[in-house]
Amino acid sequence: MDLRLSRERQARLDLVEGLKVYIAGQIMPSLRQEFENWCDAENPNESKLRDSKFMQEKFGPDPLYQTSRGLQRLSQEAMWREVIFGLDERKTEIEKQLDSDYQDPGSLTLNSNLPMPDYYENNEFHLQPGNFHKNTIAGPIYEVGVATYTMHRYGKAGDEMGRALVSVLPDQPFKRVLYMGCGPAYKSYPIMNALPDAEHWGIDLAAPMLKYARHRAVENGKPMHFSQMNAEDMDFPDGHFDLVFCMLLLHEVPTKAVTNIVNEAARVLAPGGVLANLELPSYDSLDPLSAFLMDWDTEHNGEPYWRDYHEMDLIQAYQDAGLKAKMTEAHSEWGGAKGNYMGKFRYHVTIGHKP
């Protein structure tokens, strides 16, 4: 599906992306310099710098901090507005394509009776209007929006995270693979490429995402099976998969749901199987300013469970589910990008083996 916008509407979106680039490349370095100057002058101890209340009191009134946060929020709102404005021009045509009846390998199973969890129903993740399930073209909106949100640093294919995950997966023969919270699923293509003989499945709560995922998979020759399910309570039998993975899913759900998902993943794993969860780095692995700025997303970027996720003990959750767990790191091309206010970082991947 051609997701390019008409020239005028792309120009509107380009402007918004340009503002995000400006925030990251001009405003954030100034804020960091101000922070470092203050640290040099005051020499505050590490525990103070890790105290978000203290940091908020210190930087909350700061004009540069307010500017960075205010523009970040407004650019995110404007981004979705312009993406939707751009794609709505072709909405009927896109909907028709998404309703295609494919004969290609793979499948799509929707469940219109699947209840949406309370934490999902009315949240707008990353401020995407209508969330992932209330707009028929939420999938294309997500893909164009995320590319802009990340200033195109995931690459044209948008699959940088999948490449990172592949690089740390254990070298063992995975025959059946499940991607939980797959969304449009393109991030998993590197995993499909690395495991061409495996049977690949993707589940998600949102029917519009799955319809787009199926369309995109067919277009890209990816024989993936998609099913509308809740990862907390899947329809698959015990021991069905050799590899279960997710990327940036667990920070979007409450800690109780994280526990449920880990338990459910452990249930559907066969003995010897692997659960892999790729996430952004934990606060304590980042410098204090980056951690403080990331934490801001909890209240201001549609990430209500972001802080709770970073404060929970995921390794313990894995162990409680009967998995032997360890945390490893994966290279992030995005994390090394110039102007990224988090500086260089590596993805955190929690790997669990089912005995």
Place this chain on the structure above:
Amino acid sequence: MSVSPEIDYFEAVSKSDMMRVVLALATEIYAMRDRQKLLEDILAKNGADLSRLDEPVEAATYDEYRLAERDEFVARVFAAMASPTPSG
């Protein structure tokens, strides 16, 4: 009508809302500017193929010229935000 600098007519107005207006305005101007440039290009070549205005395009990220134009425009419009002064 004289200007009364001591009166802030917008004192109680959300600065975030004002910034929403600024951003919306910048978006409109940028889109018009971009369109204008393209029209000028077309006219300069004495062609009248205006269908180009509606053609789908890649993001400016993938077009060196448009990317440079965009970043220069954003830097000029938002220059005041790089070192903002306290209100009041």
